[in-house]
Amino acid sequence: MLTLLLSGCGAGNSASDSSNESESASGNVTLTYGLWDQVQQPAMEKxxxxFEEQHPDIHVEIKLTPWNEYWTKLETAATGGNLPDVFWINGASLPKYASNNQLLNLDDYAKDTSLDFGNYPQGLVDIYTYDGKHYGVPxxxxxxxxxxNKSLFDQAGIPYPDETWDWNKAVEAAQKLTDPAKGIWGLPAQFQGQTGYYNTILEAGGGFYTDDGKKSLYDSPESxxxxxxxxDLIHxxxxxxxxxxxxxxxxxxLFRSGKVAMLIDGSWNVKDFATNEYTKNNVDVALLPKDKLRTxxxxxxxxxxxxxxxxxxxxxxxxxxxxxxExxxxxxxxxxxxxxxxxGQELWLKSVPQFHLQNLLDMANAAKALPRGPQNAKLDGLEEEYLKSAYTGESTPEEAAKAYAxxxxxAIASNP
Structure with a gap:
């Protein structure tokens, strides 16, 4: 997934060439479907x-590639004109393939499909829209x-986080829950975008790029x-x-072992936390504490x-x-x-009844798109390079943010 943002998993066969697949003697069509997550493969097979039950003339063959090989093999396949017929993509990669005309423009097939992009969170639809055209089905x-950690909250006599919590309340609780003697931390500041500073930048009313993508907003007071x-959680x-x-x-x-009281993290942990011997009975999930906004x-x-x-x-x-x-x-x-x-989330909400998963869904419905800057190789690695100093304490957040902006x-001006 994205550097500083996401993690992926999966293992198995490498993605293969869909264009080499041909119609069988019976006239049936075989489509190749590229994906990377072995954990999700059983659900995708179902x-x-x-689908095949409803479309007996179409056969779909999964081509599973481990995450650490997926993008390299996908790029090679794209260069050779051999992409899978259908495949998974993330937000960071969409512009490259869309701008090179390697993806189907779904708007061209509007009359042939029942797809309604109003069925998905707008922030997610925006991620898979390029130059005003829809390319991805969320x-x-x-x-x-x-x-x-409910147990740590109970031991400290602190009420669980709820919709009244703002950032000040979260910090106050974190201070009470931090216990250096026991190696327990109140609220880690993860040096990642998706599980860290992207959220608080948005909650403070800040942003990442101007609407035209030609200027950084990291130097704004809000960001x-x-x-x-x-x-500040660290220093x-x-x-x-x-x-x-x-x-x-x-x-x-640390959270899995009871050494962290609160953790800003994602819905992808649900199954892990529900099966981990410690977390399955000791943790829950709440809304993010708000600053100017809750998002x-x-x-x-x-x-x-x-x-x-x-x-x-x-x-x-x-x-x-x-x-x-369906x-x-x-x-x-x-x-x-x-x-x-x-x-379509009702069954997911019921899948792990001990967690208040509705809070995650409510956060998703109030969320904004993960930042996606312009296609520019000169931007690669700059975020980590410049913002890291604010986390190490070598520079102030203002100095780091302004230098990064x-x-x-x-970089944008040199390659418009």
């Missing part, structure tokens, strides 16, 4: 089985919430405040491990079709089904991913 979404809300309030400590042992691992970033996968597929009609039929409530229900019941389809603006 979805395919239901599959699932990553909602961000405040995971908390600087949002970054400082995170770094001012001492409720977070240092960056070096979090590099040695991740906050999530978060949203991301999620989308299904896309290859522009050069030999079977566009069948690809559209499959994408149509993948974007349906498909969402199968995903939701499995519990491995939060379906993007509005009204300056570097971004110079």
């Amino acid at each position: 979805i395919i089985a239901k 599959k699932d979404m990553d909602a961000i919430g405040l995971w908390y 600087i405040r949002g970054l400082q809300l995170q770094t 001012k309030y001492k409720v977070s491990p240092t960056l070096a400590q979090m590099t040695d042992t991740s906050p999530k691992d 978060s970033v949203i991301h999620g996968l989308a299904n896309v079709g290859a522009a050069n597929t030999k079977h566009p009609k069948e690809v559209i039929e499959f994408l149509d089904f993948l974007g349906s409530k 498909s969402a229900d199968i995903q939701g019941e499995d519990g491995t991913a939060l379906p993007a389809f509005h009204g 300056k570097a971004v603006n110079e």
Whole structure:
């Protein structure tokens, strides 16, 4: 997934060439479907089985590629004109493939599909829209919430987080819950966008890029405040491990073992936390504490079709089904991913009854799109390079944010 943003998983066969697939002797069509997550494969197989039941003339063959190989092989396939007929994509990668005309423009097939993009959170739809055109069918979404350790709250006599919590209340609770003698931290400041500063920047009223994508907004007072809300947890309030400590042992691992009281993290943890021997009985999830706003970033996968597929009609039929409530229900019941389809999350909400998963869904519905800057190789790595100093304490959040904004603006200006 995105550097500083997401993590992916999966293992298995490498993605193969859909354009080399041909119609069988009986006239049936075989589509290839590229994905990377082995954990989700059983649910996807159930979805395919239901689709094939309704479309007996179409066969779908999964091509599973481990995450650490997926994008390299996808790029190689795209260069050779051999993309899978349908495949998973994330927000960071969509512009590259859309701008090179390698994806089906779904708007061109509007009359052939029942797809309604109003069925998905707008922030997620925006991620998979490029130059005003829809290219991706949202599959699932990553909602961000405040995971908390009920046992530690109970021991400290602190009420659980609720909708009245703002950032000040969260910090106050974190200070009471932090216990250096026991190695317990109140609220780690994860040096990541999706589970860290992106959320507080948005909650402070800040942003990432101007609407035209030609200028950074990191140097705005609101964005600087949002970054400082995170770094103050380390340097001012001492409720977070240092960056070096979090590099040695991740906050999530500490949370799993009862050494972290609160953790800002995503819906992708639901199944893990529900099965982990410690967290399954000791944790829950709440809304994020608000600052000026209560919001978060949203991301999620989308299904896309290859522009050069030999079977566009069948690809559209499959994408149509993948974007349906029927498909969402199968995903939701499995519990491995939060379906993007509005009204398709009921089974997911029931999949782990001990967690208040509605809070994650409410955060998703109030979320804004994960930032996506302009296509510019000079921007690669700048975010980590410049913002890291605010986490180590080598510079103030204001200094780091302004230096980063300056570097971004110079990179954009040199390659408009």
